[in-house]
Amino acid sequence: MQNSPPPWKQSVTLSHSSFPTVLAKADPTRSQALALRGANFITGEEKKENKAEIESVGKSTSPQQVERNKTSYPIKFSPWIIELDRLTNTTTPVLQALPRLIEVPTAQRQDLLLAKLKQCLVFINDRNGYSWSQVIKAKALDELTQNFNLIHSLINDETIPAFVATFQANCLRSLPPPRKLVDVDFEIDDDTLVLDPNWPQLEIVYTLFLQVMRSSSFTSTHAKKHLSRHLMLQVLELLDTEDPRERLFLEMALHTIYTKAIDARAFLRASIHNVCFRHMYEAERFLGMANLLRLLCKIINGFTIPVRQEHIHMFHRVLLPLFKVRQFTNLFQPLTACIVSMIDKQQNLADDAIKYILKHWPFSHSVKEVLFLEVLHTLIVKMDRLIFQQNVNRIFKRLAQCIESPHFQVAERAMLFFEDRCVRRYVGDFSRRCTSLILPVLLKVLQQHWSETIKQAAMQVAQILQTIDAMAVQKCAHEIELKLKRKEETRQNRERNWAKITQRAEANISRKQSEVLKSQNTDS
Secondary structure, X not given: OOOOOOHHHOXXXXXXXXXXXXXXXXXXXXXHHHHHHOOOOXXXXXXXXXXXXXXXXXXXXXXXXXHHHHHHOOOOOOOEEEEEEOOOOEEEEEEOOOOOHHHOOHHHHHHHHHHHHHHHHOOOOHHHOOHHHXXXXXXXXXXXXXXXXXXXXXXXXXXXXXXXXHHHHHOOOOOOOOOOOOOOOOOOOHHHOOOOOOHHHHHHHHHHHHHHHHOOOOOHHHHHHHOOHHHHHHHHHHOOOOOHHHHHHHHHHHHHHHHHOHHHHHHHHHHHHHHHHHHHHOOOOOOOHHHHHHHHHHHHHOOOOOOOHHHHHHHHHHHHHHHHOOOOOOOHHHHHHHHHHHHHHOOXXXXXXXXXXXXXXXXXXXXXXHHHHHHHHHHHHHOOHHHHHHHHHHHHHHHHXXXXXXXXXXXXXXXXXXXXXXXXXHHHHOHHHHHHHHHHXXXXXXXXXXXXXXXXXXXXXHHHHHHHOHHHHHHHHHHHHHHHHHHHHXXXXXXXXXXXXXXXXXXXXXXXXXXXXXXXXXXX
């Protein structure tokens, strides 16, 4: 014998044949009246009665009225009635006004909750003129979120599927096709976003779903039973929406699912990695990538020490390659947070991060180069002395290249490194090597750079180096002076040799010309 579906599912499929059964269970008198008329539709007088009931929903009632209602309402609640459209000959559910949860006895609240969740499952098209059903649905959602303390104890195996179905019916949907951007490097800002006009209702549904998920009554066992992996994939795909408000709620929903669904954590991490791979190597356009990285940062903070090999594999194959994407501005902060969180878990990963960033430095993209300097500064502050010692030449060679950059923002950001205490401490520990790489570039900037602001900043950096280690600066300046003298001597020798070559060439030319003239005279 097959198991019958739970009560809340029996009326979700709004077919023509199922409505009389639903009505007969809810209100036998009205069902019989409709059957006698030969069609499933309501009269104008019944519409007026329903409107009056709708207008009374949410109104304040006296304590005496509440107590009277608790004893007068039946056990079964009908979420809707059926109306026949004469033009299309199709039936449409029309929601009925239901009492508030506080107005019914505790024993009947679960049935009323299921009836209200049934109402939230119905898709209502305002263009057809069923605005009163929209009002009832909105008030039902609002009541469930505002009075969640009343339904907190009703979260069980019978009601959780109804909550999940409400979330799926209202929020999980197909997104419109993405807009075609002329420039691949163009990033959509907040002024050009297309916001969802149905967001007020979506926000209430998201809030209700988060309240249920975060409730202590919702356990990992419930998550394993009622949260399918298909639902998780749908939520991940929905992160590509252009509405930033919805992306924020989706991020919180995914984090709550990850917290509750312990057995699905590996699957969720693998799904996030697949989205990152698709963003890097295929589409290069996923609007929720920053939200996904913020979620990944929260997941990384929960890793145990020592870090497992699969997480280190994620660091090398997922996080570091994201530095190569072209649309990097929105990913900069969450990606840096993920890298720093992994380094906090395991320090030797800082060496791999430094080498990868320096290897894939964006020389032709000044805006991205400034962001890379920010990441480099953060990594220098986080790494220990041994790792810095292994990479000191690489780091300061790159800083020297950025200081002499013609782009003033890149040069200015590179010279701001020397205002940090940690960088100054490292410069003091390796003053000889750092000064020999930086000081010649500063002198070149002072002589050749076009910006006066950069020249002043270069003078300040030179003073900082002088304050840290004056002896190293003097030795470096002396070496620079000797190099300049040798360079000048080489130039003068080159000019003298070139002058000698020029004289010999002129002498040879004059000798050849004289020989040609003599040969012409002898022939004549």
